[in-house]
Amino acid sequence: MISFKNVSKVYKKNNLKALEGIDLEIRKGEIFGFIGQSGAGKSTLIRMINGLENASQGEVMVDGKHISELSNNELLKLRKKIGMIFQSFNLINSRTVYKNVAYPLEIIGMREDQIKENVYEALRVVGIESKINDYPNQLSGGEKQRVAIARSIVNDPKILLCDEATSALDPNTTQSILELLRSVNNTLGITVVLITHEMKVAESICNRIGVLEKGRLIDVVKKEKLSNLSALHPGTRALLAVEECIV
Amino acid sequence: MYRITDLLVQSTLETLYMVSLSTLFALTLGFPLGILLVITKKDNILPKEKFNRVLNTIINISRSIPFIILMIILFPLSRVIVGTTIGTTASIVPLSIAASPFVARMIESALLEVDPGVIEAVKAMGSTPWQMITKVLIPETLPSIVLGITITIINIISYSAMAGAIGGGGLGNLAIRYGFHRFETTILVAAVVVLVVFVQIVQSIGNKLSNILLERIS
Numbered sequence: 001m002i003s004f005k006n007v008s009k010v011y012k013k014n015n016l017k018a019l020e021g022i023d024l025e026i027r028k029g030e031i032f033g034f035i036g037q038s039g040a041g042k043s044t045l046i047r048m049i050n051g052l053e054n055a056s057q058g059e060v061m062v063d064g065k066h067i068s069e070l071s072n073n074e075l076l077k078l079r080k081k082i083g084m085i086f087q088s089f090n091l092i093n094s095r096t097v098y099k100n101v102a103y104p105l106e107i108i109g110m111r112e113d114q115i116k117e118n119v120y121e122a123l124r125v126v127g128i129e130s131k132i133n134d135y136p137n138q139l140s141g142g143e144k145q146r147v148a149i150a151r152s153i154v155n156d157p158k159i160l161l162c163d164e165a166t167s168a169l170d171p172n173t174t175q176s177i178l179e180l181l182r183s184v185n186n187t188l189g190i191t192v193v194l195i196t197h198e199m200k201v202a203e204s205i206c207n208r209i210g211v212l213e214k215g216r217l218i219d220v221v222k223k224e225k226l227s228n229l230s231a232l233h234p235g236t237r238a239l240l241a242v243e244e245c246i247v
Numbered sequence: 248m249y250r251i252t253d254l255l256v257q258s259t260l261e262t263l264y265m266v267s268l269s270t271l272f273a274l275t276l277g278f279p280l281g282i283l284l285v286i287t288k289k290d291n292i293l294p295k296e297k298f299n300r301v302l303n304t305i306i307n308i309s310r311s312i313p314f315i316i317l318m319i320i321l322f323p324l325s326r327v328i329v330g331t332t333i334g335t336t337a338s339i340v341p342l343s344i345a346a347s348p349f350v351a352r353m354i355e356s357a358l359l360e361v362d363p364g365v366i367e368a369v370k371a372m373g374s375t376p377w378q379m380i381t382k383v384l385i386p387e388t389l390p391s392i393v394l395g396i397t398i399t400i401i402n403i404i405s406y407s408a409m410a411g412a413i414g415g416g417g418l419g420n421l422a423i424r425y426g427f428h429r430f431e432t433t434i435l436v437a438a439v440v441v442l443v444v445f446v447q448i449v450q451s452i453g454n455k456l457s458n459i460l461l462e463r464i465s
Contacts, residue, residue: 050371079373090368094386094463103382104372135463151372161371 001191002026002049002159007058009044009215018044019215022058031185031192033202035239036212042195045212046161049193050082051075063158080108083152083190087164089144091136097123097147098132104155122150125188126180142173146180153184160184162194166201178205199239211236251434254421259441261335262417265342265407270400272343273350277399280306280347281354282380292366292376292384306348314345314406318413338407338415346403353395357388390461397453401446408442418442 007022019041026032034042047053048060051067060067062078070078091100101122105115123129126146136144145165152160162181166174182205185192196202202209203226211219211233219233229237280302286292287299312320318341322332325340361384369383385392411419418438426435 052367052371076373076375079371082371084368084371086364086368088362088364090362090364092365092369092383092387094389103369106382107372107374107378 001028001063002193003059003061004045004048005059005061007045007048007055007060009041009048009053010056017215019055022217024210024217024220026191026193028191029185029189030207031182031194031205032208032210033206034193034195034210034212035197035199035202036195037197037239039214040212041215042197042212043163046163046193046195049159049161050079050084080104080155081157082159082161083155083157084161084163085145085148085152085165087167089136089141089148089168091144091147091151093136096133096135097128097139100136100147101150101154104151108155118154119150122154125153125184126150140173141169142177145169145173145177149177149180149184153188153190156188157190159191159193162192164196165194167196167198174201175204181205211239251437254425254434255418255437255441258416258418258421258438259445262404262407262419262442262445265335265339265410265415265417266400266403268339269342269346269403269407270396272339273346273399273403274396276343276347277350278354280351281358282384284351284355285358285384286376286380290363292370292379306351309344309348310352314341314409315412317341317345318410318415333414335416338410338417342403342406342410345406346399349402350395350399353399354392357391357395358384360391361387390457393453393457393460397450397457400449400453404442404445404449
């Protein structure tokens, strides 16, 4: 579904090497999580999947297409098949919940009655139909993220990217959003790629976890193998240990 | 008394005519410039940093020329467009041109209020630049845009009074001709009062409108 071949990224401005030699294959229908401390390159990596960032070297392929070879129009088309949610929700404040969720359908020129049908369906999936006429500023953090999820799945995408989607939420809300992501993955068959700095989040939802450290992918672990400490890369163990200390 | 009212009505109409047309033209020129200033910034909708720098410089230069001098510089242009360099219609040309870089800055500062995260989100959804501008940038900042336009109109009102000094019509011209040259203080005071009322009305309408729009958002 998504593959990285020897991908590197250097930011020209400060000559900062954000990513180096990333090789990875993310499979259709899985929930894959990238974990790492801030500055490890997680954000850059996830933004390469929808072309918000370009690789300096190597190849990123999504759904059989080389991202770097796409024309502008093809890139816009691909982005319409990839949903994305963010830590700060990024809802459009001047639009109601309904209009926010309708946005991705508006920009592809869908008919109003079809938009309505799809928006109601997406809001039902995330369980927030009652807030349909509210503005984002009237919602809680968890509700905002539900609206953002509805907006990202309303056009039936193949991939959902989650950029620290639960980092701004309290533990209970985090759990409910993670459950929602799991059910979106399960029932709609959407491949989910997430980045987080919390091992607990990655552990509770991901099938596989990729560990990033200073721009390198140092470990890819299946969730079941996380308990087998001796088989883990020291960097992965360190991330697990840090979290235990905090808890 | 009849003569004063007559003069005042005549001049007020001239000012209204100058201000409304100049505002219209200044917005037509300045609004797109303001949008360009924002979207060509680094990490914005259509980043073009070199172009952005050039545009910034041009706008700064045109804003630093005093209006009264700009009017004189633009005499040839006024002659080409309206056929004369003096009078109410002729002063619309320099008024529009002087106000448009101001409009551009007003629009720029309004549009910059949009959270870069929101821009990134709509970009990630596959929006075209035009869709991002018309469906997100402008609607998100409408309250500030309205306030910016209000300030622009008030600026044009005071510029238009200045235009009166070198042959433009309107209340400024009335005040200078009668009040200054002929020592008819009553007319001078009356003209100023009308200008004050004018500005008050524009500002309170602008505030009200902006508040109504703001209430919808927050």
